[in-house]
Amino acid sequence: MKTDFCFPLTSPIMNACGVMDTTWEELVALASSRLGAVVMKTATIRPREGNPTPRYARFKYGSIQAMGLPNLGYKAYIKFSEELKKFGKPVIASVFGFNLDEYEFLVSEFQKSEVSAIEVNVSCPNAGEGIPAYNTKYLDEVLSRVTSIGDKPIGLKLPPYLTEKDVKEVSSIIKKYNVSYITLVNSYPTGLVIGEDEKPLIVPRNGFGGIGGESLKPIALANVAMFGKSMKDVYIAGVGGISSGKDVLDFFLAGADVVQLGTVLKENGLSAISEIEREFMDLLRGRSIEEIKGKALG
Ligand code: RRO
Numbered sequence: 001m002k003t004d005f006c007f008p009l010t011s012p013i014m015n016a017c018g019v020m021d022t023t024w025e026e027l028v029a030l031a032s033s034r035l036g037a038v039v040m041k042t043a044t045i046r047p048r049e050g051n052p053t054p055r056y057a058r059f060k061y062g063s064i065q066a067m068g069l070p071n072l073g074y075k076a077y078i079k080f081s082e083e084l085k086k087f088g089k090p091v092i093a094s095v096f097g098f099n100l101d102e103y104e105f106l107v108s109e110f111q112k113s114e115v116s117a118i119e120v121n122v123s124c125p126n127a128g129e130g131i132p133a134y135n136t137k138y139l140d141e142v143l144s145r146v147t148s149i150g151d152k153p154i155g156l157k158l159p160p161y162l163t164e165k166d167v168k169e170v171s172s173i174i175k176k177y178n179v180s181y182i183t184l185v186n187s188y189p190t191g192l193v194i195g196e197d198e199k200p201l202i203v204p205r206n207g208f209g210g211i212g213g214e215s216l217k218p219i220a221l222a223n224v225a226m227f228g229k230s231m232k233d234v235y236i237a238g239v240g241g242i243s244s245g246k247d248v249l250d251f252f253l254a255g256a257d258v259v260q261l262g263t264v265l266k267e268n269g270l271s272a273i274s275e276i277e278r279e280f281m282d283l284l285r286g287r288s289i290e291e292i293k294g295k296a297l298g
Contacts, residue, residue, distance in 0.1 A: 004290065005235050005258050006153040006180040007090050007116050011036030012289060013248070013277060016239045016262030017094045017119060017157065017183070018042060022071055027080055031087035033270050034277060038084065039260065040077050042094040042121045045102055047073035051126065051204035056266070059193045059201060062213025062241065063263045066126045066204040069096060074106055081114040090116035094157065096124055097142075104145040111150025117180065120146055123159035125189035125210040131159050136173060143177040153180035155237070160185040160219045164226055171230040181235035183260065184223040187212045213263035217241030221254045225297055228255030243272070245279020252289055253296035 005012070014037045020026045022041040030038045050070025057064050071077075077093055084091045093115040097103030103120065110118045122133040122142055133139045147154055156179050161167050174182065187210025193201045200207020220240025228236055238256030242248055243264040251259045264272045284292070 009036035009090065009258065011277065012252075012258040013273065014092075014237070014258060014260045015039055015265055016260040017092075017121065018067065019262045019265045024080060024083075027084060028087075029270060031084050031089060031091075034273050035089070036258070037090040037092055037116070038087075039092045039094060039119065040080065040115075041071045042069060042096045042124065043071050043074040043077045043106065044069055044096055044098070045074060045106065047071065047076070054202050055204050055209075057193065057195075057201035058213075058263075058267060062211055062215040063266070064191055064193045064202055064209040064211055065187070066202055066209040068126045068204060069124060074109055078109060078113045081110075085114055092117045092119055092155065094119040094121050096121045096127060098127070098129075100141055100145050103142050104149070107146040107154070108149045111152055115152065117153040117155055118146075119155035119157050119183060121157045121186070123157050123186035123189075125159070125187060126205065131189055133159050133170070136169060139170070140173045140176075143173065143179065147177040147179065154178065155181045155183055157183040157186055158223070158227075160188055160216075160223055160240075161226070164230075167223070167226040168230050171227060174234070175231065179234055181237055181257070182227060182231070183237040183239060184227055184256075185216070185220045185240055186210070188216055188219060191215075212240065214241045214243075217247065217250075221250060224251060224254040224256050225294075228294055229297075243268075243276070245276055245281070245283050248276060248280040249283045249292070250296075252292050253294070255294035255297065257293070 051068030191211035238251035
Protein backbone atom coordinates (compact mmCIF):
# COMPACT_ATOMS: atom_id res chain seq x y z
CA MET A 1 0.00 0.00 0.00
CA LYS A 2 2.49 2.61 -1.22
CA THR A 3 1.61 6.23 -0.70
CA ASP A 4 2.75 9.70 -1.61
CA PHE A 5 4.44 11.56 1.27
CA CYS A 6 7.62 13.56 1.77
CA PHE A 7 9.61 10.33 1.87
CA PRO A 8 8.83 6.82 0.62
CA LEU A 9 6.45 4.81 2.81
CA THR A 10 5.36 1.19 2.57
CA SER A 11 2.11 2.01 4.41
CA PRO A 12 0.25 5.29 4.94
CA ILE A 13 -0.51 4.33 8.56
CA MET A 14 1.75 5.64 11.34
CA ASN A 15 1.43 5.96 15.09
CA ALA A 16 0.31 9.30 16.48
CA CYS A 17 2.98 11.12 18.41
CA GLY A 18 2.71 10.45 22.14
CA VAL A 19 1.23 6.96 22.08
CA MET A 20 3.47 3.98 22.93
CA ASP A 21 6.52 5.88 21.67
CA THR A 22 8.40 7.10 24.73
CA THR A 23 10.71 4.24 25.70
CA TRP A 24 13.17 2.20 23.64
CA GLU A 25 11.04 -0.94 24.10
CA GLU A 26 7.90 0.81 22.86
CA LEU A 27 9.73 2.24 19.85
CA VAL A 28 11.15 -1.17 18.91
CA ALA A 29 7.62 -2.61 19.06
CA LEU A 30 6.35 0.14 16.75
CA ALA A 31 9.30 -0.24 14.40
CA SER A 32 8.69 -4.02 14.21
CA SER A 33 5.00 -3.52 13.36
CA ARG A 34 3.27 -2.94 10.02
CA LEU A 35 3.31 0.85 10.48
CA GLY A 36 4.78 2.79 7.56
CA ALA A 37 6.79 5.10 9.82
CA VAL A 38 7.45 5.59 13.51
CA VAL A 39 6.88 8.89 15.26
CA MET A 40 8.83 9.30 18.50
CA LYS A 41 7.38 10.99 21.59
CA THR A 42 7.74 14.76 21.63
CA ALA A 43 11.18 15.53 23.04
CA THR A 44 12.16 18.43 25.22
CA ILE A 45 15.72 19.47 26.01
CA ARG A 46 15.76 17.85 29.42
CA PRO A 47 14.03 14.58 30.36
CA ARG A 48 10.64 15.05 32.03
CA GLU A 49 8.60 12.79 34.29
CA GLY A 50 5.37 14.47 33.24
CA ASN A 51 2.32 15.06 35.40
CA PRO A 52 1.13 13.03 38.39
CA THR A 53 -1.18 10.07 37.69
CA PRO A 54 -3.92 9.29 36.88
CA ARG A 55 -3.17 11.45 33.87
CA TYR A 56 -4.86 9.38 31.12
CA ALA A 57 -8.37 7.94 31.11
CA ARG A 58 -10.70 6.33 28.63
CA PHE A 59 -14.34 7.42 28.61
CA LYS A 60 -17.38 6.49 26.53
CA TYR A 61 -16.60 8.92 23.71
CA GLY A 62 -12.82 8.93 23.61
CA SER A 63 -9.85 9.63 25.83
CA ILE A 64 -8.74 12.46 28.08
CA GLN A 65 -5.18 13.09 29.17
CA ALA A 66 -2.83 15.61 30.67
CA MET A 67 0.43 13.68 30.31
CA GLY A 68 2.61 16.76 30.70
CA LEU A 69 5.27 15.86 28.14
CA PRO A 70 6.87 12.87 29.84
CA ASN A 71 9.93 12.02 27.73
CA LEU A 72 13.55 10.95 27.99
CA GLY A 73 15.03 14.17 26.64
CA TYR A 74 16.19 14.82 23.06
CA LYS A 75 19.58 13.10 23.43
CA ALA A 76 17.90 9.74 24.05
CA TYR A 77 15.76 10.11 20.92
CA ILE A 78 18.75 11.07 18.78
CA LYS A 79 20.45 7.86 19.92
CA PHE A 80 17.29 5.79 19.36
CA SER A 81 16.98 7.16 15.82
CA GLU A 82 20.42 5.72 14.99
CA GLU A 83 19.51 2.33 16.41
CA LEU A 84 16.04 2.24 14.87
CA LYS A 85 17.60 2.52 11.39
CA LYS A 86 17.99 -1.25 11.14
CA PHE A 87 14.20 -1.67 11.10
CA GLY A 88 14.20 -0.01 7.69
CA LYS A 89 11.39 2.48 8.10
CA PRO A 90 11.37 6.25 8.44
CA VAL A 91 11.62 7.58 11.99
CA ILE A 92 10.15 10.99 12.74
CA ALA A 93 11.28 13.16 15.64
CA SER A 94 8.88 15.46 17.46
CA VAL A 95 10.08 18.47 19.42
CA PHE A 96 8.60 20.97 21.84
CA GLY A 97 10.41 24.13 22.95
CA PHE A 98 9.44 26.23 25.94
CA ASN A 99 10.72 29.26 24.01
CA LEU A 100 12.02 30.14 20.53
CA ASP A 101 15.64 29.33 21.36
CA GLU A 102 14.66 25.87 22.54
CA TYR A 103 12.69 25.17 19.35
CA GLU A 104 15.66 26.27 17.24
CA PHE A 105 18.13 24.25 19.30
CA LEU A 106 16.06 21.05 19.20
CA VAL A 107 15.45 21.25 15.45
CA SER A 108 19.12 21.91 14.75
CA GLU A 109 20.15 18.90 16.89
CA PHE A 110 17.71 16.57 15.09
CA GLN A 111 18.80 17.97 11.72
CA LYS A 112 22.19 16.35 12.50
CA SER A 113 20.58 13.01 13.45
CA GLU A 114 19.32 9.96 11.54
CA VAL A 115 15.62 10.90 11.60
CA SER A 116 13.73 11.26 8.31
CA ALA A 117 11.72 14.31 9.37
CA ILE A 118 11.20 16.61 12.31
CA GLU A 119 7.68 17.35 13.52
CA VAL A 120 7.52 20.64 15.37
CA ASN A 121 4.87 20.37 18.07
CA VAL A 122 3.24 23.76 18.51
CA SER A 123 0.05 22.33 19.96
CA CYS A 124 0.71 20.52 23.24
CA PRO A 125 -2.18 21.44 25.55
CA ASN A 126 -0.40 20.31 28.71
CA ALA A 127 2.75 22.40 28.77
CA GLY A 128 1.51 25.21 30.96
CA GLU A 129 1.46 28.38 28.93
CA GLY A 130 -1.39 27.94 26.47
CA ILE A 131 -1.11 26.52 22.97
CA PRO A 132 1.82 28.01 21.00
CA ALA A 133 0.03 27.78 17.63
CA TYR A 134 -2.99 29.75 18.85
CA ASN A 135 -0.67 32.76 19.07
CA THR A 136 -0.16 33.43 15.37
CA LYS A 137 2.70 35.88 15.89
CA TYR A 138 4.56 33.28 17.94
CA LEU A 139 3.79 30.57 15.38
CA ASP A 140 5.31 32.79 12.70
CA GLU A 141 8.43 33.29 14.83
CA VAL A 142 8.80 29.57 15.57
CA LEU A 143 8.56 28.78 11.85
CA SER A 144 11.04 31.45 10.92
CA ARG A 145 13.54 29.94 13.39
CA VAL A 146 13.11 26.24 12.55
CA THR A 147 12.65 26.16 8.79
CA SER A 148 16.00 27.61 7.79
CA ILE A 149 18.18 24.95 9.47
CA GLY A 150 19.19 21.79 7.56
CA ASP A 151 17.58 19.75 4.79
CA LYS A 152 15.31 17.32 6.60
CA PRO A 153 11.59 17.85 6.00
CA ILE A 154 9.81 19.86 8.67
CA GLY A 155 6.35 18.85 9.81
CA LEU A 156 4.09 20.95 11.98
CA LYS A 157 1.71 19.44 14.53
CA LEU A 158 -1.26 21.77 14.82
CA PRO A 159 -4.09 22.05 17.31
CA PRO A 160 -7.71 21.96 16.13
CA TYR A 161 -8.93 25.28 14.73
CA LEU A 162 -12.53 26.36 15.04
CA THR A 163 -13.33 28.23 11.83
CA GLU A 164 -12.30 28.51 8.19
CA LYS A 165 -11.17 32.06 8.91
CA ASP A 166 -8.67 30.78 11.51
CA VAL A 167 -7.44 28.14 9.09
CA LYS A 168 -6.92 30.73 6.32
CA GLU A 169 -4.90 32.95 8.67
CA VAL A 170 -2.71 30.08 9.90
CA SER A 171 -2.26 28.75 6.36
CA SER A 172 -1.03 32.12 5.15
CA ILE A 173 1.66 32.05 7.84
CA ILE A 174 2.73 28.46 7.12
CA LYS A 175 2.91 29.18 3.36
CA LYS A 176 5.74 31.68 3.96
CA TYR A 177 8.01 28.85 5.13
CA ASN A 178 9.39 25.55 3.96
CA VAL A 179 6.98 23.25 5.79
CA SER A 180 6.68 19.82 4.15
CA TYR A 181 3.69 18.46 6.04
CA ILE A 182 1.16 19.35 8.70
CA THR A 183 -0.28 16.92 11.21
CA LEU A 184 -3.95 17.54 11.96
CA VAL A 185 -4.84 17.49 14.79
CA ASN A 186 -3.39 17.38 18.28
CA SER A 187 -5.87 16.65 21.04
CA TYR A 188 -8.75 19.09 21.59
CA PRO A 189 -7.00 21.18 24.24
CA THR A 190 -9.43 21.43 27.12
CA GLY A 191 -12.06 18.91 28.01
CA LEU A 192 -13.44 17.69 31.33
CA VAL A 193 -14.80 14.24 32.09
CA ILE A 194 -16.39 13.49 35.46
CA GLY A 195 -16.47 9.95 36.80
CA GLU A 196 -18.95 7.93 38.88
CA ASP A 197 -17.13 9.15 42.00
CA GLU A 198 -18.22 12.70 41.03
CA LYS A 199 -14.59 13.73 40.49
CA PRO A 200 -12.67 14.40 37.26
CA LEU A 201 -11.16 11.25 35.74
CA ILE A 202 -7.67 12.70 35.70
CA VAL A 203 -5.74 14.54 38.39
CA PRO A 204 -3.48 17.14 36.69
CA ARG A 205 -4.78 20.50 35.41
CA ASN A 206 -7.69 20.34 37.91
CA GLY A 207 -9.13 17.54 35.80
CA PHE A 208 -8.91 19.34 32.45
CA GLY A 209 -7.17 17.49 29.65
CA GLY A 210 -6.72 17.01 25.93
CA ILE A 211 -9.50 15.04 24.26
CA GLY A 212 -8.68 12.31 21.74
CA GLY A 213 -10.44 9.31 20.28
CA GLU A 214 -14.00 9.22 18.92
CA SER A 215 -14.97 12.74 20.07
CA LEU A 216 -12.04 14.21 18.17
CA LYS A 217 -12.75 12.60 14.80
CA PRO A 218 -15.26 15.06 13.28
CA ILE A 219 -13.14 17.98 14.45
CA ALA A 220 -9.98 16.45 12.97
CA LEU A 221 -11.72 15.60 9.69
CA ALA A 222 -12.94 19.18 9.32
CA ASN A 223 -9.43 20.50 9.97
CA VAL A 224 -7.99 18.15 7.33
CA ALA A 225 -10.64 19.33 4.86
CA MET A 226 -10.21 23.03 5.69
CA PHE A 227 -6.40 22.98 5.49
CA GLY A 228 -6.52 20.82 2.37
CA LYS A 229 -8.58 23.54 0.72
CA SER A 230 -6.36 26.42 1.78
CA MET A 231 -2.92 24.78 1.36
CA LYS A 232 -2.31 22.73 -1.76
CA ASP A 233 1.44 22.23 -1.44
CA VAL A 234 1.87 20.55 1.93
CA TYR A 235 1.19 16.94 2.78
CA ILE A 236 -1.39 16.27 5.47
CA ALA A 237 -1.16 13.63 8.18
CA GLY A 238 -4.64 13.05 9.60
CA VAL A 239 -5.09 12.01 13.21
CA GLY A 240 -8.00 11.91 15.64
CA GLY A 241 -10.27 9.04 16.56
CA ILE A 242 -9.17 6.51 13.96
CA SER A 243 -10.06 3.01 15.12
CA SER A 244 -11.42 1.28 12.00
CA GLY A 245 -10.88 0.99 8.28
CA LYS A 246 -13.86 3.31 7.75
CA ASP A 247 -12.14 5.98 9.86
CA VAL A 248 -9.00 5.70 7.70
CA LEU A 249 -11.12 5.92 4.55
CA ASP A 250 -12.86 9.04 5.88
CA PHE A 251 -9.55 10.81 6.50
CA PHE A 252 -8.38 10.12 2.93
CA LEU A 253 -11.75 11.21 1.56
CA ALA A 254 -11.32 14.47 3.51
CA GLY A 255 -7.89 14.98 1.93
CA ALA A 256 -5.26 13.38 4.18
CA ASP A 257 -2.11 11.88 2.62
CA VAL A 258 -1.28 9.62 5.57
CA VAL A 259 -3.01 8.79 8.84
CA GLN A 260 -1.89 8.25 12.41
CA LEU A 261 -3.30 6.02 15.17
CA GLY A 262 -3.49 7.33 18.73
CA THR A 263 -6.08 6.26 21.29
CA VAL A 264 -6.73 2.94 19.51
CA LEU A 265 -3.09 1.91 19.91
CA LYS A 266 -3.16 2.82 23.57
CA GLU A 267 -6.38 0.85 24.11
CA ASN A 268 -6.01 -2.15 21.78
CA GLY A 269 -2.25 -2.39 21.28
CA LEU A 270 -0.39 -3.21 18.09
CA SER A 271 -2.91 -5.77 16.84
CA ALA A 272 -5.15 -2.80 15.95
CA ILE A 273 -2.80 -1.90 13.09
CA SER A 274 -3.29 -4.93 10.86
CA GLU A 275 -7.00 -5.07 11.64
CA ILE A 276 -7.54 -1.45 10.61
CA GLU A 277 -5.35 -1.92 7.54
CA ARG A 278 -7.34 -4.98 6.44
CA GLU A 279 -10.66 -3.19 6.90
CA PHE A 280 -9.38 -0.20 4.95
CA MET A 281 -8.11 -2.36 2.08
CA ASP A 282 -11.58 -3.94 1.79
CA LEU A 283 -13.22 -0.51 1.66
CA LEU A 284 -10.80 0.69 -1.02
CA ARG A 285 -12.28 -1.93 -3.37
CA GLY A 286 -9.25 -1.89 -5.63
CA ARG A 287 -9.02 1.90 -5.89
CA SER A 288 -5.71 3.64 -5.13
CA ILE A 289 -5.44 6.13 -2.29
CA GLU A 290 -4.75 8.81 -4.89
CA GLU A 291 -8.12 8.11 -6.47
CA ILE A 292 -10.07 8.74 -3.27
CA LYS A 293 -8.02 11.57 -1.76
CA GLY A 294 -10.22 14.58 -0.99
CA LYS A 295 -13.12 13.07 -2.98
CA ALA A 296 -15.73 13.59 -0.24
CA LEU A 297 -15.56 17.31 -0.90
CA GLY A 298 -15.77 17.36 -4.66
O1 RRO B 1 2.54 15.00 26.67
C1 RRO B 1 1.44 15.58 26.58
O2 RRO B 1 0.80 15.97 27.57
C2 RRO B 1 0.84 15.87 25.28
C3 RRO B 1 1.53 16.35 24.17
BR1 RRO B 1 3.37 16.60 24.18
C4 RRO B 1 0.82 16.69 23.00
O3 RRO B 1 1.36 17.15 21.98
N1 RRO B 1 -0.52 16.53 23.01
C5 RRO B 1 -1.18 16.05 24.07
O4 RRO B 1 -2.40 15.93 24.01
N2 RRO B 1 -0.50 15.73 25.20
